[in-house]
Amino acid sequence: MxxxxxxxxxxxxxxxxxxxxxxxxxxxxxxxxxxxxxxxxxxxxxxxxxxxxxxxxxxxxxxxxxxxxxxxxxxxxxxxxxxxxxxxxxxxxxxxxxxxxxxxxxxxxxxxxxxxxxxxxxxxxxxxxxxxxxxxxxxxxxxxxxxxxxxxxxxxxxxxxPQFNPPFDRFFYTPRQLRKEFKKRGWVRIVAHQTRNVPHTGHEWLMKGAWFCAHGDAPVIGNKDEIKLGTGVLVNCIIGPKRTGDYIDEAILLAHQALHDGRYFRDDVHMVSITCWDMRYAGPKEAIFHAILRTNLGCTHHMFGRDHAGVGDYYGTYDAHRIFDQLPPGSLKIKPVRVLEWWYCPVCAEVTYSGLCGHTKERQKFSGTLIRSIIKDGVKPTRVIMRPEVFDVVMECAEKYGFGSPFCTEEYLLKRNPVFVVPPLG
Amino acid sequence: MLETYPINIWINEERFEKLKAANLADMAVDRLGGMKVIQVQCTEEQKDKILKHFPMAKFDTATTKSIELLPREVKDKIFDIAIKLKSIGPDVIDEFFKSLD
Structure with missing residues (x-):
């Protein structure tokens, strides 16, 4: 049932x-x-x-x-x-x-x-x-x-x-539809990744790390090459109002799908969806709201990273982690997966976890703003920072949807194809 | 010593060729996963002036403490001044503002 x-x-x-x-x-x-x-x-x-x-x-x-x-x-x-x-x-x-x-x-x-x-x-x-x-x-x-x-x-x-326009239409699932989709895929544990960003490899590892946490004590079902995992990452892109300088919605959504299509995630462990919501940037309180939202989508776990849903310096870096400790036991069905930072370490020569890597002097921290700055400068990031498939999709979206820019411009905000329309009542 | 805040100018092939031609390739440092950057330093006062003058720019308070999201043409101009002055210090930004007057 x-x-x-x-x-x-x-x-x-x-x-x-x-x-x-x-x-x-x-x-x-x-x-x-x-x-x-x-x-x-x-x-x-x-x-x-x-x-x-x-x-x-x-x-x-x-x-x-x-x-x-x-x-x-x-x-x-x-x-x-x-x-x-x-x-x-x-x-x-x-x-x-x-x-x-x-x-x-x-x-x-x-x-x-x-x-x-x-x-x-x-x-x-x-x-x-x-x-x-x-x-x-x-x-x-x-x-x-x-x-x-x-x-x-x-x-x-x-x-x-509402009728969702392409490319959003194939990513819109209602909570009941999503739960049916999870069942169809055989997912028992689903970890939500909240996003309003084009993914760099730091994001990719946030998702992969959260998947490990959610999957950790799952039983092994099947043999050799036919292991059934039963744990998936739901990338849930928040679609709401945009400001100039933000990534265009289409680039965010299709760049996440590019990680899937590029097989950085197996087909059976990853899917992308959208939810309409106007971010309040309420930091810790918004983290709880996101946990509730993804509970309703059928997720069992929710990844929370650094500065979740925050803005400026109104909240502490990990306030959105700590607030879950203040909730009465059992008040949420979903389990928070609280993740520190993934950074690039030139000594380890890989994207690695701040909780494990000891090269704190050499570390190179990811910053969404920094990556946006690289793209804005017209420079292609190295593949260790952004997968080439992701970058290519972002630039394709710039041409196809963004009037030449992967970032919201006045022109985009004025002329963009709406995410959804409300048709006349037939 | 006064605290300064960098403007990251990311180096693509075109910019790297210009740096090499000016014998300034060493100005570029490895900043993130093999990405090369030159970091032009701003004083506090220059930082505020830049942010006021270019409202689309952002001071990344959370991670890098750098000025980001300046338009590409602005960075091109700052880059060219850095090469002309053979400097990545606040004098570059002074010169940049003079060029706007």
Missing amino acids: MDFIGHGGKEIKERILSPGEAKKKIKNLVSVEISGRIARECIDLGYGFFTPLEGFMGKADVDSVCKKMSLTDGTIWPIPIVFDISSQEIKEKGIKVGDTIVLTHTGNPLAILEVEEIFSYDKDEMAQAVLGTTDTKHPGVRMIGRMQDTFIGGKVTLVNK
Whole structure:
């Protein structure tokens, strides 16, 4: 029997109406056009990525998340999931508790929201509680600051399935689909690798090291060349808003797939997928959120490296490791795999683990920024730093999707093919 | 001694040929997995000025304490000045800013 139990011990249920039901249901409803972030979160809620949440949080849950890092029922949850709207729009459209409203994105209906509560919340308080700062240099603070002044709490149901455009379409799996895929592959242990980056060999070894940790005490099944491993790495690329200078989404996704196609990972131990999420850069709290998200995807382990989901120097290098020690036992189903650094050592002449290599004076640390800088300079990294297949794909993506650059430019942000579209309701 | 912050200029064949022609090949050091780089040093004041002038650039606080993601044409210009002055010190950046005026 398939296991569809997600975070908090709740079953992962999809909240989606059939097109026929949807058409009837949205007739005569007040509609609200939503932002990209809210559209992505509606998709996540509708497919169960955020299990046990069934909709946007009410005030009691937001307050509990901010003050206790848990929902009101005690389930661990670190980041408020909120629907913001201006009080003016509420007034103009006469939205009140008990209503159901239709949420449109790019003009087409995506979801309905049952208005269970309309409330306000101090945004500085929210930022301080979740991000540990109200400094507007922090991108998460700016995101909260941009929210409207009022929030609606209530259940969300998709009335229309988003259509993912190539090349994203073949990497989008719902939590239930992913769990079926894992079962089909015979994976019993799945370690998640969170990414928003084109992989260099340091990333590759983070994944391989995490695989060893997850697989370590697994029984040996099969003989000689037919050993069945049953442990896989799920590369879960986060797709969300982009800034100029970031790698383009297509390059991130297809570069990870290039590691697979280049056979740096066996076919039966590695797969690439996407999840829509607007990073809050909440460091340790976002690490817990990622653990919850990947629990719902069916992962048993989650790799956390240096500065996980952090930004600037708001969090300590390993705060995202330590926060798991503060959680009550059993509050997460997923096991964190806490990894230090992989670096290149010219003495060992290999990419090696900081926890093992003693050549601390000679070490050459990886830095995503440094690699971006190399590519930006038009220099091909050595194969010990970036696999040539990865570099080639990145440069192909620059031509095919990035208007000549593997990094987001104003032109890319303006003209790029969207990750998904919400089609007219047929 | 004042702390300085490097701008990494990665060396491809074209840049390496220019270094060799100026008899400055030794300026390039092995920085990461066989990648060659010249590191032009900035003072604190120059670092802040560079970051202000080129908002797309980033000071990598987490790992390398270097100024990264400057546009390629900016680095080409700094590289050429480094060769002209046969230096990788803050004088290169002073000269670079003069060239912008």
